Amino acid sequence: MTTTIETPTLSSLASSDASASPFGLTPEQFQNFGEELDAIRQRVLADRGERDANYIRGVIRAQRGLEVAGRGLLWAGVFPPAWVAGTAALSVSKILDNMEIGHNVMHGQYEWMNDPKLSGKQFEWDTACPADQWRHSHNYLHHTHTNILGKDRDIGYGILRMSEEQPWNPYYLANPLWAALLATFFQYGVALHDVEVERIASGETTLAEKRDVLKGIWEKVRRQALKDYVVFPALSGPLFAFPLAGNATANLVRNLWSFSIIFCGHFPEGTHEFTEEETANETRGQWYHRQLLGSANLSGGPLFHIMSGNLSFQIEHHLFPDLPANRYAEISVEVQEVCERYGLPYNSGPLGQQFGSVVKKICRLALPETESRSRFARPTGVLLDGLGGATKGVGGLVKKVARATAGAARALTPGAGAA
Numbered sequence: 360m361t362t363t364i365e366t367p368t369l370s371s372l373a374s375s376d377a378s379a380s381p382f383g384l385t386p387e388q389f390q391n392f393g394e395e396l397d398a399i400r401q402r403v404l405a406d407r408g409e410r411d412a413n414y415i416r417g418v419i420r421a422q423r424g425l426e427v428a429g430r431g432l433l434w435a436g437v438f439p440p441a442w443v444a445g446t447a448a449l450s451v452s453k454i455l456d457n458m459e460i461g462h463n464v465m466h467g468q469y470e471w472m473n474d475p476k477l478s479g480k481q482f483e484w485d486t487a488c489p490a491d492q493w494r495h496s497h498n499y500l501h502h503t504h505t506n507i508l509g510k511d512r513d514i515g516y517g518i519l520r521m522s523e524e525q526p527w528n529p530y531y532l533a534n535p536l537w538a539a540l541l542a543t544f545f546q547y548g549v550a551l552h553d554v555e556v557e558r559i560a561s562g563e564t565t566l567a568e569k570r571d572v573l574k575g576i577w578e579k580v581r582r583q584a585l586k587d588y589v590v591f592p593a594l595s596g597p598l599f600a601f602p603l604a605g606n607a608t609a610n611l612v613r614n615l616w617s618f619s620i621i622f623c624g625h626f627p628e629g630t631h632e633f634t635e636e637e638t639a640n641e642t643r644g645q646w647y648h649r650q651l652l653g654s655a656n657l658s659g660g661p662l663f664h665i666m667s668g669n670l671s672f673q674i675e676h677h678l679f680p681d682l683p684a685n686r687y688a689e690i691s692v693e694v695q696e697v698c699e700r701y702g703l704p705y706n707s708g709p710l711g712q713q714f715g716s717v718v719k720k721i722c723r724l725a726l727p728e729t730e731s732r733s734r735f736a737r738p739t740g741v742l743l744d745g746l747g748g749a750t751k752g753v754g755g756l757v758k759k760v761a762r763a764t765a766g767a768a769r770a771l772t773p774g775a776g777a778a
Contacts (some may be wrong), residue, residue, distance in 0.1 A: 384648065388701065393644030395697050396678060399690060403682050411683040412472055418459050418665070425452035429609070430591055436601025445602075449609040451666070454616055456485045458668025463684045465494055486613075488550035489579045492572065496552040502680055506625070506632045506653030513625065514632065516541060516548055517557040520724040522632045527727050534725035535718075545614035550576050616666070619714055620657070624673030627655045627716040629706045650677035651698065656691070656707035663710075664688060674705065 384392065425448045432445030461484030463469075469477040476482075483490045496512065504510035508524050515521040519538055520531040541548045553572050558564045566573070587606040592599035631652040638649060657663075657671035664671050664687075672687035675694055682690070698705040708716075 383703070384644075384701065386642075389642055389644030389648065391644070392697070392701055393642065393647050396647050396694070397643070399693055399697075400679050400682065403679070403686050403690065407471055407683060411469070411685060414683070414685045415460070415464075415469055415477065418455060422452050422455040422460060425449070425455070429605075430602070433591075433602040433605040434595045434598070436595075436605055437598050442601055442605060446605040446608050449605060450612040453485060453609050453613040454666055455668075457613055457617055458620065458670060459665055459684065460484070460668075461486070461490075462668050462670070465490060466498060466680050468681055468683050485583070486549070487546040487576070487580045487583055488552070489575045492553045492575060493549065498680075502677065505650055505677060506630070507638055507649075508632050508634055510635065512552060512555070516552065517555065518548075519721065521626055521720065523724070523728065524632055524634075525724075527724075531725050534721050538721045542615055542618040543611065545618040546610065547580070550580065619710070620667045620670050622717050623657055623710060623713040624655055624670055624676075625653070626720060627706065627708070627713045628720060629704065629716075630655055647678055648703070650674070651703060651705075653677065654706070655713060656705075657713055658707055658709050674707075 429445045429447070429449030429452055432441045432448065436442035436445060461482065464477055464482045465479045465484070467479040470479060479494070501511055501513045506514065508514065508522060515525065518541065520527065520534055554569050554576070555564060559566060559569070587610065588603060591606060592603040595602050633649060633653070638645070641649065651674060654673040654677045656674050657667065659667075659671055669684035669687045670676055672684075672691050675682075675687040675690050676684065678694065679687075679690065695705050
């Protein structure tokens with residue numbers, strides 16, 4: 360039998376009254392909440408072993424097999440079936456490298472294996488952002504200061520208005536356009552994260568001060584461009600246009616997919632932002648609570664979770680970023696039960712629902728506060744202009760690519776169904 364712990368009503372997270380808890384739990388409940396989640400983490404840490412090692416090595420084999428197959432088929436891309444199959448395989452390969460392998464390895468989830476190839480401090484991935492810069496902007500800034508306004512630069516990536524607490528200005532009228540451009544060129548948006556373009560624009564820093572950061576980005580972007588758009592197409596000789604187009608399409612699919620998964624994990628309606636005052640001197644339990652309220656999950660099957668890098672369990676990832684991601688599915692059952700007992704929300708839904716919610720927020724926050732409330736106070740199902748029209752297209756495109764290579768992924772990945 361589940362025992363419900365009586366908690367105060369969750370009050371506004373924007374409350375400036377420091378004497379009242381804006382989190383909805385008493386200090387004792389926060390301590391107990393933190394201890395329960397710590398116990399889950401410690402149990403999984405103690406249980407890591409062959410199962411997890413086999414999983415990540417199986418995913419790496421699948422990713423490499425798909426990349427070899429994809430690039431080989433694109434050399435025969437003059438035949439349409441070969442081009443479609445090659446592009447699909449390469450797209451899935453890039454998604455796996457980005458989401459399930461690169462992201463999770465660089466979080467240090469496999470340091471315990473003492474395998475240099477799986478060392479988060481040495482790993483480099485197949486995307487434009489230099490790994491060392493990503494480890495700073497993501498592992499440190501984002502995961503330490505999750506959804507804290509003014510400290511977590513993932514709130515809008517410096518170009519979008521994603522919170523009512525961000526002051527509105529006419530620039531944000533193009534919020535849907537900026538979001539569509541960010542989705543299309545997402546790997547470059549992530550690469551430019553540490554440049555802090557908005558701080559350069561405001562005069563808080565200068566391009567000269569960002570010289571080393573820009574140099575690192577340029578060197579990585581140049582290597583990626585040479586590999587995808589020069590070397591591999593050139594190996595096809597006079598048929599270079601087919602692998603060139605296939606590589607460009609695969610990068611686009613990976614960008615759209617990763618944008619969709621990441622934004623659905625952080626910005627659907629129901630997620631919360633915090634002020635620095637609210638999070639000052641927070642306890643372990645309050646830190647866990649902030650991660651919970653600032654994240655959202657996506658429901659789906661085993662293949663969907665693998666393709667999302669298990670970031671479909673964004674809540675569990677933010678609670679336990681250093682645990683092997685293939686454990687998030689089983690952990691989520693326990694986390695949901697803990698949340699239920701403490702009367703805390705657990706934000707989860709299918710991709711279409713969560714992405715539609717994100718699109719609605721992007722469009723609503725493009726307008727000044729009073730106008731946005733009146734114009735977008737309608738059901739999510741209403742057809743939205745601009746980016747909203749692309750929602751179904753992005754989800755449908757990636758689902759088709761995933762289905763096209765699902766058999767190969769299952770065959771090459773031992774224990775994939777356990778994800």
